[in-house]
Amino acid sequence: MEPKIGVYICHCGSNIAGVVDVVQVTEYAKRLPSVAVARDYKYMCSDPGQNLIKEDIKALGLNRVVVASCSPRMHEPTFRRVCQDTGLNQYLFEMANIREHCSWVHEDHGQATEKAKALVSAAVRRVSRHEPLETREVAVNPCTLVIGGGVAGIQAALEIADSGHKVYLLEKEASIGGHMAMFDKTFPTLDCAACILTPKMTSVGQNRNIELLTYSELVEVSGYIGNFKAKIRKKARYIDMAKCTGCGWCSELCPTSLPNEFDCGLGKRKAIYIPSAYAVPNKAIVDARNCRYLKGLASGKNACRLCQTGIEKKGLPGCEAGAIDFAQKDEMVEIEIGNIIVATGFQQFDPSAVYQFGYGRYDNVFTGLEFERLSNASGPTSGSIVLKDGSPPRSIAILHCVGSRDTNYHRYCSRVCCMYSLKFAHLLREKVPEAKVYQLYIDMRCAGSGYEEFYERLQEEGVDFIRGKAGEITNIAEGPAEEGKLVVIVEDTLVRRKRRLPVDMVILSCALEPRPDAEQLARILSLSRKADGFFLEKHPKLDPVATTTDGVFVVGCCQSPKDIPDTVAQASAAAARALALISKGKVEIEAATATVDEEHCAGCKICIDLCPYKAISFDEEKKVSSINEALCKGCGTCVAACPSGAITGRHFTTEQIMAEIEGVLA
Amino acid sequence: MSFEPRIVGILCNWCSYTGADLAGTSRRKYAPNVRVVRVMCSGRVDPTFVLKAFEMGADGVLVCGCHPGDCHYQDGNKKTARRMPLLKKMLAQFGIEDGRVRLEWVSASEGDRFATIVNEMTEQLRALGPFRSNGGDGHG
Numbered sequence: 001m002e003p004k005i006g007v008y009i010c011h012c013g014s015n016i017a018g019v020v021d022v023v024q025v026t027e028y029a030k031r032l033p034s035v036a037v038a039r040d041y042k043y044m045c046s047d048p049g050q051n052l053i054k055e056d057i058k059a060l061g062l063n064r065v066v067v068a069s070c071s072p073r074m075h076e077p078t079f080r081r082v083c084q085d086t087g088l089n090q091y092l093f094e095m096a097n098i099r100e101h102c103s104w105v106h107e108d109h110g111q112a113t114e115k116a117k118a119l120v121s122a123a124v125r126r127v128s129r130h131e132p133l134e135t136r137e138v139a140v141n142p143c144t145l146v147i148g149g150g151v152a153g154i155q156a157a158l159e160i161a162d163s164g165h166k167v168y169l170l171e172k173e174a175s176i177g178g179h180m181a182m183f184d185k186t187f188p189t190l191d192c193a194a195c196i197l198t199p200k201m202t203s204v205g206q207n208r209n210i211e212l213l214t215y216s217e218l219v220e221v222s223g224y225i226g227n228f229k230a231k232i233r234k235k236a237r238y239i240d241m242a243k244c245t246g247c248g249w250c251s252e253l254c255p256t257s258l259p260n261e262f263d264c265g266l267g268k269r270k271a272i273y274i275p276s277a278y279a280v281p282n283k284a285i286v287d288a289r290n291c292r293y294l295k296g297l298a299s300g301k302n303a304c305r306l307c308q309t310g311i312e313k314k315g316l317p318g319c320e321a322g323a324i325d326f327a328q329k330d331e332m333v334e335i336e337i338g339n340i341i342v343a344t345g346f347q348q349f350d351p352s353a354v355y356q357f358g359y360g361r362y363d364n365v366f367t368g369l370e371f372e373r374l375s376n377a378s379g380p381t382s383g384s385i386v387l388k389d390g391s392p393p394r395s396i397a398i399l400h401c402v403g404s405r406d407t408n409y410h411r412y413c414s415r416v417c418c419m420y421s422l423k424f425a426h427l428l429r430e431k432v433p434e435a436k437v438y439q440l441y442i443d444m445r446c447a448g449s450g451y452e453e454f455y456e457r458l459q460e461e462g463v464d465f466i467r468g469k470a471g472e473i474t475n476i477a478e479g480p481a482e483e484g485k486l487v488v489i490v491e492d493t494l495v496r497r498k499r500r501l502p503v504d505m506v507i508l509s510c511a512l513e514p515r516p517d518a519e520q521l522a523r524i525l526s527l528s529r530k531a532d533g534f535f536l537e538k539h540p541k542l543d544p545v546a547t548t549t550d551g552v553f554v555v556g557c558c559q560s561p562k563d564i565p566d567t568v569a570q571a572s573a574a575a576a577r578a579l580a581l582i583s584k585g586k587v588e589i590e591a592a593t594a595t596v597d598e599e600h601c602a603g604c605k606i607c608i609d610l611c612p613y614k615a616i617s618f619d620e621e622k623k624v625s626s627i628n629e630a631l632c633k634g635c636g637t638c639v640a641a642c643p644s645g646a647i648t649g650r651h652f653t654t655e656q657i658m659a660e661i662e663g664v665l666a
Numbered sequence: 667m668s669f670e671p672r673i674v675g676i677l678c679n680w681c682s683y684t685g686a687d688l689a690g691t692s693r694r695k696y697a698p699n700v701r702v703v704r705v706m707c708s709g710r711v712d713p714t715f716v717l718k719a720f721e722m723g724a725d726g727v728l729v730c731g732c733h734p735g736d737c738h739y740q741d742g743n744k745k746t747a748r749r750m751p752l753l754k755k756m757l758a759q760f761g762i763e764d765g766r767v768r769l770e771w772v773s774a775s776e777g778d779r780f781a782t783i784v785n786e787m788t789e790q791l792r793a794l795g796p797f798r799s800n801g802g803d804g805h806g
Binding site: 105108112118119526614633639641 | 670672673674680681683684686687688689691693694695696698701702703704705706707709710711712714715718719722724725732735737738739740741742745749773774775776781
């Protein structure tokens, strides 16, 4: 059938028309081969704009459509639907990006108009060679994998599980809870973090639809939306989960004392231990690297095992449930799921990188997380805020933006530090009312429900706000008032004066940064990351939880730093997206896959090793390669490599791409 | 009028095309000399695409893909990278200068980098002059 093309040039208000002469482009398009009609319109994506195309398809019998407007990443689905609604195969459509790639990036109107013409000409030439393609519909596996058991993962898992669908909740640590479980209070309402989180953690543990995979890691993911397969390593915990009652007796017997990670190293734990007072699952775990018995085994010595055997001399029995199993090995499990929600959270910026702040050199310089544990009733000091020598501080400085808004570390604002710093100040006012509290801030950022009010409240509570970023913390006294103190040197930019603040304690409000394993996870799931290392969402405004991999969603701080309310909202949003797919039960798969022309295939097998998805196999009988379309993702690597040109990449055929190249140079 | 080189940019959908889109949404201005052709993966870039571009009168070809390790299709970009040296060798035999073909990694967040590369390449090609009157025999 002879191509009959309709070309539609969008003004996008003044976004395109303000730079590109759309009338000139339309006139140019009219003269291109096979173009039956060319029009320009204010907003092609609007209803009247879409109707314009529909009417032309019907009235003029168009069999190809080109829209020159924004990026196909934005509105290709919109216009494909327009075609489909009018009975035209959606693949007989092509888009020319004259906004993001033209009017928004070029200043010279003449040159921008010329470029827009070239892009339209390319789209017209390409679309003439388009073929109708049929999308495939595949069933959606109703199970979901949630990666990360912090508040984001917990929320998403519960939402999905409560609607009656199975969820695998994967957590790297031995207990779920994430950072929120470590916090003392939450701003600005001052609810106790544990009081609001632990009921949710318990619900996860009890929910029949949630299979909890703690102390486990994602190794590999294959498949596609609706039909993923994930390989997970369940690391040996040396505990029989079915037998362990979580009584904690084993820890009493263990002779090895180590810094407790849950308390940021401020408290102690044993080599066999329960991760925290509210661990879910409430089961012990053996720290294999530090357990005397396991270390002994590795070096051929047989020592300890007191947790198992007890201490006979003292009449103390070992684990009576018989739950300790030193023979346990890592186990690989494979699960099948339809959706994946990534909720892997953040890590706290390590302030020892900022040498001048003395973290790690001075005893009483703490990070925000350390302060959370100090202030927490279940923490190492049972909630008393004390210096390393056990005495209460009489003056405290809280430094904002440590690692954030700093071109040496992270340029971005971590969004939560102003608010948690205010919370710290409030807790200090409450717990050590006689102490002097300084807040050293650059700008106060208190946007959120009740946040500004909380800031005002703190001003009334008598906290000293100094606008300035500290330059240094030193223990070198310049006078008797500074003896034995940490001196914070800061320029108070409101009064334009350098100040020296002698204090007993410094709290560094550290940035939230991407976890070090974000890169690896991005690779496993084919996710993109932003310049700051956080996972990239599909669209920052209109699709903030989806990713470039269909069926994979990102929520919480792994996407960008955010507070608990935003995290929970995002988690629910991702759960809704997954549930929408589950309830629909099927999903359309891109038809742009590769196919082998058996006549031309020379049987060289070059393509087979190139395919990253093992989608190509060799038909020994016919001596040709054959592509499994369910596995092919349409990257086109085999198409480019086939020496006999026997592989066609549908919708990105050599002919189509060549026509486009010709067009941009026309 | 001074010589304005024409560059064909062949960009992968997931990283580089998205990065070029980002340059747009952030209104980062750059030389209008590049015209972008989208492929799903830089691994799709058949060396003949580059030859075709020169045949049709391009003064330069810019191929952009995801950074190594970030490929949406695992390692399509590595395959492109491996094809490049051979292509460049062949282009050299045709008398096509090295600076006319560039392979660059541009991530979805590097709108700025894309703009900088385009500006740089435009300048380089201005210095090299038009493809047809230089190097080849006039037929590309």
